[in-house]
Amino acid sequence: MRNGKLTAAAIAASMGLLLSACGGGSADEEGFSAPVADNPSFEDGTTMAEYADSGEITIGVKKDQPLFGLENLNGEMEGFDVAIGEIIAGKLGIPADAINWKETPSKNRELYLEQGKVDMVVATYTINDKRAERVSFAGPYYEAGQDLMVKQSNDSITGPESLRDSEAKVCSARGSTPSERIREYIDNSRLVLFDTYSKCADALRNGQAQAVTTDNSILMGLVSENENQFKVVGETFSEEPYGVGIVKGDVDFCEFINDSLRTAAENGTYQEAWNSTAGEVSEKTPELPELRSCS
């Protein structure tokens, strides 16, 4: 039958496409790879022993944040958060390909940890007291700060103070810490809120907003994606220590993560992780911030 042949040919063709699609991109690139410990031993009953024995771990990340947590077109995870996750998993003897990356939007981070949907969260997760009531934080592993991004041609906005007496509208993400802090400088009617920062970038491009505010880490990603269109102005005007969120009260695991970070900073893995991710658009390599004590 004519039709049958056609269908068969179509199926064969699409299978071929599928196979070739799968084939591409799996080759090892020169990206960051964390060292993996050989059979590390942990005390029985600890969280570390549990993960090391099971040989896998679920890490909550963002998948839409260039330079920090991004799922690329090959479906692979990349970014500084991802690298930090790999470093910690490596210390547990878990190789990068045994990590389950679970997308964890900002509003679900505490919930996912409480419900056990993720084992830890490395997702541009600012440590603050309110959140620390529900989860424990290891780290911080990076000190971000809030900044303003404007169009390349804009000279009137030089920092948050310059917003006070202007008419400028400022875009930020709904429910983010920066969207709360910017309220000190502008009133509600001048705050534009979207669910993602890429929409803010569109609003900035269209002239619907004159500035975008969030952590410099995210702005760096946006500037790098829109070369010669946007720029970051002024000094950072907040401190946003990014921590690793874990189940509330797991002091052992927290100390283990802190140790892993400290070792990585000492042997250069931390710097390497930065340079091969966010470091691509940033001039200076950060130092590991002073770690908080676990509680």
Next chain:
Amino acid sequence: MQVLIDNYHLYLRGLGTTLQICLYAGLLTLVVGTFIAGCRVAPLTPLRAFGTAWVTVFRNCPLAVVLFFMAFGIPALGVNASYFVFGTIGLALYTSAFVCEAIRSGINAVSPGQAEAARSVGLGFGQTLRLVILPQAVRSIIPPLGSVMIAMIKNSAIAGAFGIGGDLYAVGIRQSSAQGEAIIPVLVGVALGYLIITIPAGLLLSYVERKVAIAR
């Protein structure tokens, strides 16, 4: 539930913004919807075509697409207004297609004799529609019109996702996300807010229906 008590002013403000969106969009949508319904039954072919096209486009486009176009397409064409205006207009355009169809079903329910009688005493199309047909049509479509309006109130949450700050939906996100509150009580608060608007609206509509309904 402490979060609701501590942040009641935020919820009240959110309720206010949502009410504003619904009020403006509601008024606009009734005007536009009625006008388009008039077009769809007009004796002139171009007007009918325009009405049909309008309804086809806005009834079949997902609301999010309409709003996305308002929020990102229109500014790209060089028209700038606040997101509140864009969101409200987008919501009204979308809902107007449904209002139009509700009104048209009401017009169809009016006996053709009414229109013939109106014409025979010398009324033109506009007068016939305005003075004879629409008043009768509207009385029979209060329930479907009410459903459309209540759907619009709930849809305003989607409009809130397109740049409008401070509506009820935004308050919920702000609390659960930036301020790290437990999500269930926050959502209960948001749901209560919408119920505060929709339930009285429903009651009002039943009351109006009882008052003006005509038995055929």
